[in-house]
Amino acid sequence: MMKKSYQDIEHKRTDGSIWLNDLQRKRESGPKLQNKRYSNFGDATKSVHAGQYDDPQTGALGTPIYQCSTFYLNESSYEAIEEGRGRDEMIYTRYGNPSQWSVQEKISSLENAESSIVFSSGMAAISSTLLAILDKGSHIVSSRDIYGGTYNFLYEDLDRYGMSVTFTSPTNIKEIEAAIQENTKVLYFEALTNPLLKITPIKELVALGKKYNLRVIIDNTFLTPYNVKMLDLGVDLVVNSATKYLNGHSDLIGGTVSGSRKLVDRIWPQMLKNGGSLDPHACFLLERSLKTFALRMRTHNSNAIELANYLENHSKIKRVYYPGLASHEQHTLAQDQMKEKYSGMISFEIEGGDENAHKLLSFLKLPKEATSLGGVESLISLPYNTSQASLTKEQQKAIGINDGLIRLSVGVEDINDLKNDFKQAITNVFKKELSYAE
Numbered sequence: 001m002m003k004k005s006y007q008d009i010e011h012k013r014t015d016g017s018i019w020l021n022d023l024q025r026k027r028e029s030g031p032k033l034q035n036k037r038y039s040n041f042g043d044a045t046k047s048v049h050a051g052q053y054d055d056p057q058t059g060a061l062g063t064p065i066y067q068c069s070t071f072y073l074n075e076s077s078y079e080a081i082e083e084g085r086g087r088d089e090m091i092y093t094r095y096g097n098p099s100q101w102s103v104q105e106k107i108s109s110l111e112n113a114e115s116s117i118v119f120s121s122g123m124a125a126i127s128s129t130l131l132a133i134l135d136k137g138s139h140i141v142s143s144r145d146i147y148g149g150t151y152n153f154l155y156e157d158l159d160r161y162g163m164s165v166t167f168t169s170p171t172n173i174k175e176i177e178a179a180i181q182e183n184t185k186v187l188y189f190e191a192l193t194n195p196l197l198k199i200t201p202i203k204e205l206v207a208l209g210k211k212y213n214l215r216v217i218i219d220n221t222f223l224t225p226y227n228v229k230m231l232d233l234g235v236d237l238v239v240n241s242a243t244k245y246l247n248g249h250s251d252l253i254g255g256t257v258s259g260s261r262k263l264v265d266r267i268w269p270q271m272l273k274n275g276g277s278l279d280p281h282a283c284f285l286l287e288r289s290l291k292t293f294a295l296r297m298r299t300h301n302s303n304a305i306e307l308a309n310y311l312e313n314h315s316k317i318k319r320v321y322y323p324g325l326a327s328h329e330q331h332t333l334a335q336d337q338m339k340e341k342y343s344g345m346i347s348f349e350i351e352g353g354d355e356n357a358h359k360l361l362s363f364l365k366l367p368k369e370a371t372s373l374g375g376v377e378s379l380i381s382l383p384y385n386t387s388q389a390s391l392t393k394e395q396q397k398a399i400g401i402n403d404g405l406i407r408l409s410v411g412v413e414d415i416n417d418l419k420n421d422f423k424q425a426i427t428n429v430f431k432k433e434l435s436y437a438e
Helices: 043-049 075-082 098-109 121-134 150-163 173-179 202-212 259-272 280-290 293-314 331-338 353-363 392-400 415-429 431-437
Strands: 116-119 139-143 163-166 185-189 215-219 235-240 255-259 317-321 343-348 379-381 404-407
Touching: 043 098, 043 293, 098 116, 098 255, 116 121, 116 259, 116 392, 121 150, 121 185, 121 215, 121 235, 121 255, 121 259, 139 150, 150 163, 163 173, 173 202, 185 202, 202 215, 235 259, 255 259, 293 317, 293 343, 293 415, 343 353, 353 404, 353 415, 415 431
Parallel strands: 139 163, 139 185, 185 215, 215 235
Antiparallel strands: 116 255, 235 255, 317 343, 343 404, 379 404
């Protein structure tokens, strides 16, 4: 089937003009409580101040928790409902709530986005976004390396909606382009993959999207807007699991989507139908946590690169996967795309395979053996029996999940404490061998 480039696709009215250029409607950013974007400030300042609503009645410093399900209706409310502007009025908390608006403004500021929505989970954000952008008969190109929940949604559920998907390598632009069909609508990829930390070449992906008139949607959970602002690179929509780095305290489930007001307005009604809005108390927790977002990310990044270097130079560690290391296969791309902000995630292989990997986890005192990532505490797990547990051993090895592979979310602990903890743990795993070597 012959593919059509953007230049080949004509959207013309009967008078021959290009209808896209005739659209005059201007959407404001938001919705918002106040004009508090702090657009010209740095991420640390945005994290603290953007979106915060100081109550004018009480003078309370910080956004109150608006723990209510509904709001008084008035003439403005009825007009908004009649004109399809329900998203810009307080009507019902599933539609919008001051606590939601506040944290959404903070996220929009950090993402350099016109608009954002917060969801009850990362999967609610992903599924609502894709169902809103796709329609019956649509095709999507995605990655074989995406998060398991996303993979299952694309592979198992899209067919029920009359949609289809092709999975490709996230690093091979030629393979991605070859997968594009005439009915392809979306390129959906993760900026940094789990657990091998492969880097999707965003600029090339965006160029491909423009060539074929496709929406580019990126899951940026592993990097966050602190490390790479995806919308600045030309991505149409960026999603995050707020459960991870955005919240950062392992005490909240949430998701976000950010982009142009026009596109986010399309996603909002889908969120209403799916029922995945974030409750006011969780919004309060997320906004509170985001105030230290830049500080936390700075420490996650610096701790990870130092620990990655330490592990790479240890005789009992076979291989380390980290974009900030010169040994990473895409290190040049990482330097260009990440600008020395390489994330707080590390994966590495230990000598002795899975047996010694389990021993290492049992000897470590600081990293907690648990799923998830992005918390202030270091979290560690084995992909073969967690994120990739549904695959056979053959399938795991085919995508690079080797024996002894460990995934580490580096926390904000003192880096010397982390290095010393790994030193003692590795020493205990190989106690006999290392004692003989001494």
